[in-house]
Amino acid sequence: MHATLRDANPPLTRSVEDYLKAIYHLSNQGGFAATSDIAAMLEVAPPSVSGMVKRLSEAGLIEHVPYRGVQLTAQGRRAALRMIRRHRILELYLTQQLGYDWGGVHAEAERLEHAVSDELIDRMAGALGNPQYDPHGDPIPTATGEIEEAELVSLADAGVGTKLELRQVGTQDPARLRYFADQGLTPGVLLTVTARQPFNGPTTIGLVPSGDPRVVGRELALVLWCREVPVTDRGYAGR
Amino acid sequence: MHATLRDANPPLTRSVEDYLKAIYHLSNQGGFAATSDIAAMLEVAPPSVSGMVKRLSEAGLIEHVPYRGVQLTAQGRRAALRMIRRHRILELYLTQQLGYDWGGVHAEAERLEHAVSDELIDRMAGALGNPQYDPHGDPIPTATGEIEEAELVSLADAGVGTKLELRQVGTQDPARLRYFADQGLTPGVLLTVTARQPFNGPTTIGLVPSGDPRVVGRELALVLWCREVPVTDRGYAGR
DNA sequence: CTTCAACATTAGACTATGCTAATTTGAGGA
DNA sequence: TCCTCAAATTAGCATAGTCTAATGTTGAAG
Known part of the structure; x- marks a missing residue:
């Protein structure tokens, strides 16, 4: 048997997680994320985005208005914030505990964020004193998915x-x-x-x-x- | 364009890395790894192994003797040892630096070993004092792919x-x-x-x-x- | 020497994800 | 209003990886 995005509690794939994160960033100010912008951010062709949008939409992770763009649902937003929390804690941990420099952490965190467990992230956060901001100054979402919105x-x-x-x-x-x-x-x-x-x-x-x-x-x-x-x-x- | 295992320097996928590692362990004493043993170790069906064996063989990572089994080539062995180094260093790091206990560390390392960079592994190894053995007593391969063979x-x-x-x-x-x-x-x-x-x-x-x-x-x-x-x-x- | 059971492989299907090429849509300019 | 063009979507195909069912091979027991 093969798990699909239509199942009850499907494990999200790397790609799905990347799309959700991109959509979060692009629709941050409350608007829609455009297909072409998502494609540019993820470095894929626009039709690939259309295909993924269809799946994410069926899975209830986004709302799609054809020819307009997409927005995260509450469920999609939760998943996106989970990834952003992971990313930012990883960046902080790598710089503060393993001597990475600020410019080099992003790519590493980008890969690791899909592989770490919630437990590892919480342990890293604990080792850092449960910080509220990452090295770029971005707020780190809490484990329960809340994030400080700054103007x-x-x-x-x-x-x-x-x-x-x-x-x-x-x-x-x-x-x-x-x-x-x-x-x-x-x-x-x-x-x-x-x-x-x-x-x-x-x-x-x-x-x-x-x-x-x-x-x-x-x-x-x-x-x-x-x-x-x-x-x-x-x-x-x-x- | 899509990278395939037949390309010059293809990035190895997660599955490929898992197969190589399994084959390394199963053919440790110089013998062949059997299809069914690989299938059991990776918890996949035997035909899945046959399919992967074909690809790995075409990529020059293993030698396949039909109905007998497979062996790693030098290239495949290098890749397998790289994964084993990662796994063992990750297990050590997680237990010694982040308070994991030995029961929980394996699954985490199993996922992370596919996502970390060589640089991160070397930094972790450095933070641990470049250890030669993991807590199981197994030797940790060097960054250049040498491993102490157990007597x-x-x-x-x-x-x-x-x-x-x-x-x-x-x-x-x-x-x-x-x-x-x-x-x-x-x-x-x-x-x-x-x-x-x-x-x-x-x-x-x-x-x-x-x-x-x-x-x-x-x-x-x-x-x-x-x-x-x-x-x-x-x-x-x-x- | 034959037979059979275990193991390996092939055949064929399916999902996820990507691509290119063709087509559709919608919004702004003439 | 109508046309045009950029953006979005659909169509069609490819690869990786998985599965089940069918078929081939091999070696050991009789």
């Missing part, structure tokens, strides 16, 4: 004078990740926007508390997602 | 108190083979030497973990070839 603003759009906490570096490109790390622009760092060139030019910032200045081109600033920190917030102690 | 000792010569794994029954005599099988003395079984009569008399052993005693006359004990197992662990989970 983030791109550094390129932040107002001059604003105090910000860098929370998310929105790229997987190892070269960029390494560059940001060199500049001290890692999640959790505090900074203030000191200037921006007119007509959407580069943003100049100062690191807190050192005051070291950095100039970030618009292209790069666009992927630095920050949380606005009230200027009265002096007691901020990082995490 | 076999005849049960008639094994020291009293020694813990042994029966590895080879050195006779073709059907009567003897049937007798050994009846006594539960088949390759892979674990036992301890509890006594030996003076002047080269019969050896008394206890099966592990049942403790059932057996008395084996010298004539018979001479053909039971065993590997000495360091008494380091509690609870064998197999390999």
Whole structure:
């Protein structure tokens, strides 16, 4: 006998898990994930997505509106958050316990997230002190599937004078990740926007508390997602 | 395009890796691995094995003698040893660094061994001090694919108190083979030497973990070839 | 030397996942 | 309104891996 996605409690395959995760990321702001965007994110051809969409839809993991896109159901969202929890805990564990550098963990976590058990993830999380954020600053879903939704603003759009906490570096490109790390622009760092060139030019910032200045081109600033920190917030102690 | 096992350097799939590992264990003493034994070890139907054998053979990973069995080629052996290294290091890491107990570690390692990178395994090995043996006493292959071959000792010569794994029954005599099988003395079984009569008399052993005693006359004990197992662990989970 | 049972293999079907090529759909521009 | 084009889908095929049922092989017992 062969288990299929139509069974009661089918084990999700690697591919299914990848699709759900991609759909989660693409429909994060409440909208639909488009077939072509899913295809691009997973590096498969669009018809492959159509085929998988059909199966996921029959399995009750997504809602499909033909020619519009897809959204996760509650069940699909739960499965996606489980994968995201795994991914982020793995990234954290690999960097903090096994000396991986920030740029190199993603691919490893991408493979491991499909193979680890819930027990292993919980043990890793325990060894790390049950952290709430991963090395990129992304919130880690809890074992029960809850995730902190943060309002983030791109550094390129932040107002001059604003105090910000860098929370998310929105790229997987190892070269960029390494560059940001060199500049001290890692999640959790505090900074203030000191200037921006007119007509959407580069943003100049100062690191807190050192005051070291950095100039970030618009292209790069666009992927630095920050949380606005009230200027009265002096007691901020990082995490 | 789709990668196949006939390509130059195909990535080995999870199934392929499992087959190679099983064949390695079954043909350990230089013999052939039988289709039905592979099927039993992997819990698949015999025709599935025949199908895979065809593919592995075309890929140059095994030699197939129809109706006789299969043997690993040098290339297949390399791949198998790589998996065994991964498995043993993972088991060690999970028990020593993450508090797993020996009963639970096997299944986790069995899944992870297909997903980890060589780099991660080497980092784990480093964190453990590059161990040479796993807690079962089995040697861990090096990153370059060398493994210490266990020296076999005849049960008639094994020291009293020694813990042994029966590895080879050195006779073709059907009567003897049937007798050994009846006594539960088949390759892979674990036992301890509890006594030996003076002047080269019969050896008394206890099966592990049942403790059932057996008395084996010298004539018979001479053909039971065993590997000495360091008494380091509690609870064998197999390999 | 024949027969038979155990083991191995082949035949044929099915799911999951991917691809390319062809077709359909829907939304914006003329 | 109608047309066109990009996006989505369907059609058709391939490979990996699994299964059951049917068929072949081999070696051991009589």
